Amino acid sequence: MTQQFETIALIGIGLIGSSIAREIREKQLAGTLVISTRSEATLARAEELGLGDRYTLSAADAVRGADLVIVSVPVGASGAVAQEIAAHLKPGAIVTDVGSTKGSVIAQMAPHLPDTVHFVPGHPIAGTEHSGPDAGFVGLFRGRWCILTPPAGQDEEAIARLRRFWETLGSMVEEMDAEHHDKVLAIVSHLPHIIAYNIVGTADDLEAVTESEVIKYSASGFRDFTRLAASDPTMWRDVCLHNKDAILEMLSRFSEDLAYLQRAIRWGDGDKLFDLFTRTRAIRRSIIQAGQDTAMPDFGRHAMDQK
Numbered sequence: 096m097t098q099q100f101e102t103i104a105l106i107g108i109g110l111i112g113s114s115i116a117r118e119i120r121e122k123q124l125a126g127t128l129v130i131s132t133r134s135e136a137t138l139a140r141a142e143e144l145g146l147g148d149r150y151t152l153s154a155a156d157a158v159r160g161a162d163l164v165i166v167s168v169p170v171g172a173s174g175a176v177a178q179e180i181a182a183h184l185k186p187g188a189i190v191t192d193v194g195s196t197k198g199s200v201i202a203q204m205a206p207h208l209p210d211t212v213h214f215v216p217g218h219p220i221a222g223t224e225h226s227g228p229d230a231g232f233v234g235l236f237r238g239r240w241c242i243l244t245p246p247a248g249q250d251e252e253a254i255a256r257l258r259r260f261w262e263t264l265g266s267m268v269e270e271m272d273a274e275h276h277d278k279v280l281a282i283v284s285h286l287p288h289i290i291a292y293n294i295v296g297t298a299d300d301l302e303a304v305t306e307s308e309v310i311k312y313s314a315s316g317f318r319d320f321t322r323l324a325a326s327d328p329t330m331w332r333d334v335c336l337h338n339k340d341a342i343l344e345m346l347s348r349f350s351e352d353l354a355y356l357q358r359a360i361r362w363g364d365g366d367k368l369f370d371l372f373t374r375t376r377a378i379r380r381s382i383i384q385a386g387q388d389t390a391m392p393d394f395g396r397h398a399m400d401q402k
């Protein structure tokens with residue numbers, strides 16, 4: 096494949112950063128790939144895995160001369176990274192990130208970045224419950240959405256170059272504003288994780304009562320929840336703290352709907368239960384039928400934006 100950038104700097108080399116690094120190397124998308132992370136052990140591991148061409152603990156050093164800078168750290172750390180790299184960015188460079196929340200990342204990073212660079216925030220909707228440089232793999236982004244949330248008026252050429260980069264990694268790219276992104280992701284990604292953390296926590300609390308039955312009988316639906324609940328605690332702490340408003344809004348809708356379900360069960364209203372379960376089954380089937388079981392459902396921009 097053809098080289099797309101002379102030098103790419105990756106700040107953060109966990110699941111997402113190392114998956115991007117593996118893609119860049121495999122597809123030869125950069126002349127030079129510079130890797131930076133704050134922990135010595137992680138950087139040494141990235142070097143052992145041969146993920147880049149140059150390795151440094153200094154993010155400032157990493158971005159010098161880079162045409163594309165990809166920040167791939169927990170969202171709570173993005174402001175500190177932006178502050179560290181700001182004075183060292185090459186004029187004309189594209190700066191992007193992969194954070195799971197967008198409004199907060201923009202609020203943290205944008206004030207530090209000079210006008211001479213193009214800031215195009217991004218979010219690949221792809222991942223696993225694993226973290227760290229060993230967890231990444233080629234193909235993670237294939238057939239998955241990547242959402243870009245450029246500020247209004249951002250350089251079209253920069254957006255197009257980043258779009259092409261993600262498409263080369265196999266992603267389908269969509270642009271939307273950060274606020275809308277945060278609402279959609281609150282329901283399709285953040286709430287499912289919070290619900291999983293909660294149900295596994297509840298079951299763990301109950302285990303004192305039921306002794307080891309939680310483990311013993313967990314071959315069923317519970318297991319699916321434990322996968323999500325095994326996701327990285329730092330990442331998900333930051334997501335909850337940095338998409339607070341949208342998550343609280345979706346949680347309150349979720350609680351209302353749960354109360355409706357609870358009432359139907361209490362009053363033995365089988366029709367209500369049957370209707371809901373039929374509706375949700377149809378949603379799953381339509382996603383599979385469209386061959387988009389990995390795609391992000393369109394919940395309707397208008398409905399999602401209503402308070």
Ligand SMILES: NC(=O)c1ccc[n+]([C@@H]2O[C@H](COP(=O)([O-])OP(=O)(O)OC[C@H]3O[C@@H](n4cnc5c(N)ncnc54)[C@H](O)[C@@H]3O)[C@@H](O)[C@H]2O)c1
Pocket residue numbers: 106107108109110111112131132133134137167168169170172175176193194195196218219220221222223224225226227228327330334
């Ligand atoms: N895991 C997923 O499923 C997933 C999917 C899409 C997007 N994301 C987002 O991608 C980002 C990275 O997630 P991940 O899953 O790769 O996490 P990870 O824990 O696997 O890796 C995080 C990396 O960031 C480094 N880091 C942490 N703080 C840092 C700092 N202050 N300066 C420099 N490096 C620092 C860590 O050493 C590590 O290399 C997060 O913002 C997350 O929200 C994650």
Ligand SMILES: O=C(O)C(=O)C[C@]1(C(=O)O)C=C[C@@H](O)C=C1
Pocket residue numbers: 194195219220221222223224283284285323326
């Ligand atoms: O599949 C998983 O394990 C994930 O958690 C991936 C997932 C998701 O919720 O779909 C998690 C967080 C991201 O920001 C994007 C993708």
